[in-house]
Amino acid sequence: MHGEADDNERETRSGRNMIEIIRTMRAELRKSDRKVADVVLKDPQRILNATVGETATLAEVSQPTVLRFAMAIGCRGFQDFKIRLAQSLAFGTPATHSVLLDTDDPETVAEKIFEYTMTSLDWARSHLDRAALRKAIDILAQARTIEFFGFGASGIVARDAQQKFPLFGVPCGAQLDSHQQIMIASMMKQGDVAFVISNTGTTRSIIEIARVARANGAAVICLTGSDSPLASYSDVALIVETLENTNMYTPTISRIAALVVIDILSTSVAMRRPLEDQARIHNMKRQLSDIRKVQPI
Amino acid sequence: MHGEADDNERETRSGRNMIEIIRTMRAELRKSDRKVADVVLKDPQRILNATVGETATLAEVSQPTVLRFAMAIGCRGFQDFKIRLAQSLAFGTPATHSVLLDTDDPETVAEKIFEYTMTSLDWARSHLDRAALRKAIDILAQARTIEFFGFGASGIVARDAQQKFPLFGVPCGAQLDSHQQIMIASMMKQGDVAFVISNTGTTRSIIEIARVARANGAAVICLTGSDSPLASYSDVALIVETLENTNMYTPTISRIAALVVIDILSTSVAMRRPLEDQARIHNMKRQLSDIRKVQPI
DNA sequence: GGTTTTATGTAATTTTACTACAAAACGGAG
DNA sequence: CTCCGTTTTGTAGTAAAATTACATAAAACC
CATH class of the missing domain: 3.40.50.10490 (Glucose-6-phosphate isomerase like protein; domain 1)
Incomplete structure (x- = not known):
């Protein structure tokens, strides 16, 4: 199976920011796994409250593929993946999504700047x-x-x-x-x-x-x-x-x-x-x- | 049942920082639920990778009690609780745990100050x-x-x-x-x-x-x-x-x-x-x- | 074009979360 | 103190989810 040998190495890695990991690994994933990666990147918040089955439907793949995807990016399983994803999403939408738009109202601007500041601090720390x-x-x-x-x-x-x-x-x-x-x-x-x-x-x-x-x-x-x-x-x-x-x-x-x-x-x-x-x-x-x-x- | 009527209200709340919520609600919880609360507060990281059964064993209560605990603090279920907890723990140990000690080495001081800053910003935001x-x-x-x-x-x-x-x-x-x-x-x-x-x-x-x-x-x-x-x-x-x-x-x-x-x-x-x-x-x-x-x- | 390897889906299995119900603990009123 | 109602907790069962085993399809290599 693909990536099996790497799992140990990946498990010991810093373990931070799933989004970042998924994005960098996207290229080297299997075709079907990439479908899963895309739905995760598109709306990570949605996946947090989704089951394997729902995720599979969203990505238009089978359930085991979702599992294999989770394994491929270095998680122990789907649950483990969701937990890690949740932690990555704690600052809200990842920085790349929080680009300010001319149409944003003050509340949104405030949210985005706070988020951006916290994400950046986290980056600086690491x-x-x-x-x-x-x-x-x-x-x-x-x-x-x-x-x-x-x-x-x-x-x-x-x-x-x-x-x-x-x-x-x-x-x-x-x-x-x-x-x-x-x-x-x-x-x-x-x-x-x-x-x-x-x-x-x-x-x-x-x-x-x-x-x-x-x-x-x-x-x-x-x-x-x-x-x-x-x-x-x-x-x-x-x-x-x-x-x-x-x-x-x-x-x-x-x-x-x-x-x-x-x-x-x-x-x-x-x-x-x-x-x-x-x-x-x-x-x-x-x-x-x-x-x-x-x-x- | 206890707290049933409040659930809707709680679900619409900001949903941030489980640790804080658990700590403030601890007093008004059932005796057994408090046991669960305590094991969660003691080692939240541990709970993230635990099942209902394991959590029940750690808290020395039955499995349904763990479920009821999750409901009592305003979650939809155990899964939902774990996801929320994971998000609260993204900054690492919550602020109250990161009190600086005279014995801390520079690395620890750096970690704690970064964490403290981010947690505080999060607080300010909300x-x-x-x-x-x-x-x-x-x-x-x-x-x-x-x-x-x-x-x-x-x-x-x-x-x-x-x-x-x-x-x-x-x-x-x-x-x-x-x-x-x-x-x-x-x-x-x-x-x-x-x-x-x-x-x-x-x-x-x-x-x-x-x-x-x-x-x-x-x-x-x-x-x-x-x-x-x-x-x-x-x-x-x-x-x-x-x-x-x-x-x-x-x-x-x-x-x-x-x-x-x-x-x-x-x-x-x-x-x-x-x-x-x-x-x-x-x-x-x-x-x-x-x-x-x-x-x- | 056939053979090996890799990728994906189907179906069965195990595990986990959740629910219904019953027993126990608690609390007051007589 | 005992009875009855309420609340709390546990037992056992059920539904659902995650995971595994296996089979088939696709791709790659000779």
Whole structure:
């Protein structure tokens, strides 16, 4: 039988996103199995509440074919397939289906953007390099000072990071102006960390920042959207892949994924701190919340 | 039988997050049903690949009891229950299980924060007031100028919004300084929109901004985390509920949910624009990406 | 064109989910 | 405390679904 030998391998695979798996495997499926794949891709939600028999009717094939299809894509059976499919569909319709249309009303736009954001985050999670993350945390935890660099949307991320990290006793700066950036970068020295944020990773001035900071002995961590030129000038490259496409309506998800990575870094660094420091942070937070309620900052 | 009359009502409910539903309904369940609820809550992943019989054995009850349990929590049957449970579990372990521990390694921290962020976004989505959203879009689409106000983490959101909206031909400002805020707010007039961002919604100075702007005839939209005092000074209150808890390690999710709402608003406003404007935005984006690759901004 | 291999459907079998009914537990009223 | 009504839970049976075995049809290879 077809694909029998591969089953074991497939069962140990990450097991994520059936839709994606079906779509990539569609070409190498049997003719009849492809019919089943098509009805699943066409309306996955429908299949969730369907039996083998119903699915067979929809695909115009026999019941065992539906079973064989489930096996072929690496499931233990039809039930197992439905469970996995359900999990893949939890974010609602998969990203490719949620392209914004001019005719969408606000409710639909909201649903689609939420879904798109969550799907993208899920994607970013599964593609994040854990080794790089660990290395970045090591460097940040030992930093004397940290400078965050970024333009535009990445500037927002830099500023956010700069608001977070000082809480853990490390002096931080965020440079968003081109000239300031070069100045600060050229003043950095061993023990300092330059945290360079750029979604494209191709902006020339930002690459220059990384080069200068590194030449002066500072450690360079970059947070970027793909394996870009910037990465080669960095000690650690945190690559946050997202599903960003060119559709003009598609909002920029990259900054959100970047913010989550900043959360992870700051939290992990905080956890390395001695307990007394953590208590101090706790106090600061409480004071801040007291201030908020009584008097403006 | 118990709960029979409610079934119809429950079937029409949002249908999201079984875990949450089970936990809240646990108290009002039958004694035996509670046993089933407990084994489900203890290891939901286990139940996904279990049959009615296995579940019954695990819970030390009879098979029909498992069925009745599924009915009691509003499912059509055991299959339906498993499908729904699978969808709830797609984010991995539910938020309440993903409390950060001092002993967690970076990989675990990353997983938990991603999960927590996604779960919270999902929560925010399901609790967002669609009517308020629609009203906010109406107001923003007709605005002559928009001013965004925010402190601290909310300041980040304000700045992000200010970077997005000008793309659609509406002049925008972001005020992050207390004195500037009051100045700008008192200069606003009819046709202007004050977009006030505050997670707590209790900071006094930010409430003052809303009051002043409104007194001058400006429309006031607020983006806040709960039905706070700020909401009562606003024409539209966009309440973005999140699962934020007091654990010191828990990162601030509110700003991420707020950013998504900003995305939704800016996208929806853009879609109201005439097509010629949209083409203009497209051009601007292309120019920007050209600049990025060749020369620093 | 015949033979081997692969793909698909038919029919039987097993498993699973669900239902009807009866026994047990519970709760009040006399 | 005992009787009766209600609710809860289990036993046994039934219907339906998933899975398997086998046979036939199609394709590929010589």
